[in-house]
Amino acid sequence: MELSITTTGGEAASSIEVTDKAFAAEYNETLLHQAVMYCIARRHRGTSKQKTRSEVSGGGRKPWRQKGTGNARAGTIRSPIWRTGGVTFAARGTPKAQPKLNKKMYEAAMRTAVSELQRQGRFRVLDSISVAKPKTKEMVKLLKHLKTNDALIITLDIDTNLTLAARNIPNIYVQDINSVDILSLLSCEQILITSDAVKRLEELLQ
Numbered sequence: 415m416e417l418s419i420t421t422t423g424g425e426a427a428s429s430i431e432v433t434d435k436a437f438a439a440e441y442n443e444t445l446l447h448q449a450v451m452y453c454i455a456r457r458h459r460g461t462s463k464q465k466t467r468s469e470v471s472g473g474g475r476k477p478w479r480q481k482g483t484g485n486a487r488a489g490t491i492r493s494p495i496w497r498t499g500g501v502t503f504a505a506r507g508t509p510k511a512q513p514k515l516n517k518k519m520y521e522a523a524m525r526t527a528v529s530e531l532q533r534q535g536r537f538r539v540l541d542s543i544s545v546a547k548p549k550t551k552e553m554v555k556l557l558k559h560l561k562t563n564d565a566l567i568i569t570l571d572i573d574t575n576l577t578l579a580a581r582n583i584p585n586i587y588v589q590d591i592n593s594v595d596i597l598s599l600l601s602c603e604q605i606l607i608t609s610d611a612v613k614r615l616e617e618l619l620q
Contacts, residue, residue, distance in 0.1 A: 436619040439525040449523030452515040453597045460509030467500030548578035564603040570611045
């Protein structure tokens with residue numbers, strides 16, 4: 415199949431030949447959902463740690479005698495119902511068991527995502543994407559020409575100027591082709607990718 419290549423001004427430039435296997439794969443919702451859950455779980459660090467009542471310092475002395483004060487009986491000031499006490503079901507700071515997804519399944523899910531984006535007209539190939547200076551106003555000007563305010567821009571290599579120009583604009587992200595994953599692809603309304611990055615993506619999805 416062929417993908418049309420346009421300029422940043424929206425004019426048709428040429429076309430690029432790509433394989434149906436990578437860009438016209440059959441939609442597999444179950445596999446795509448599994449891959450998304452896998453990526454979300456992999457991003458979870460599992461490093462949060464809270465203290466239980468036995469780990470909070472202090473509280474060795476009984477606050478008051480058992481009877482006769484009119485207060486409810488209490489054995490320690492580090493009880494979970496007390497302010498500054500321990501946490502009842504404290505996070506233990508141990509990473510959760512990560513789900514597994516083999517390489518072939520992940521690649522198939524990537525093909526599903528890319529193909530569906532292409533079918534929906536959200537996958538746009540540009541001849542080049544660049545800004546002269548790492549300035550936000552330069553990026554805003556480029557986005558006006560592209561008529562988008564919610565996009566993932568994919569380049570072959572890391573473009574420092576492009577990254578710096580886009581980092582203060584909400585819903586605009588810049589990544590090189592090697593760092594793109596399924597969550598990145600599905601998090602934006604449009605995918606803007608350079609023609610040389612398309613060929614590299616095709617190689618990765620074979």
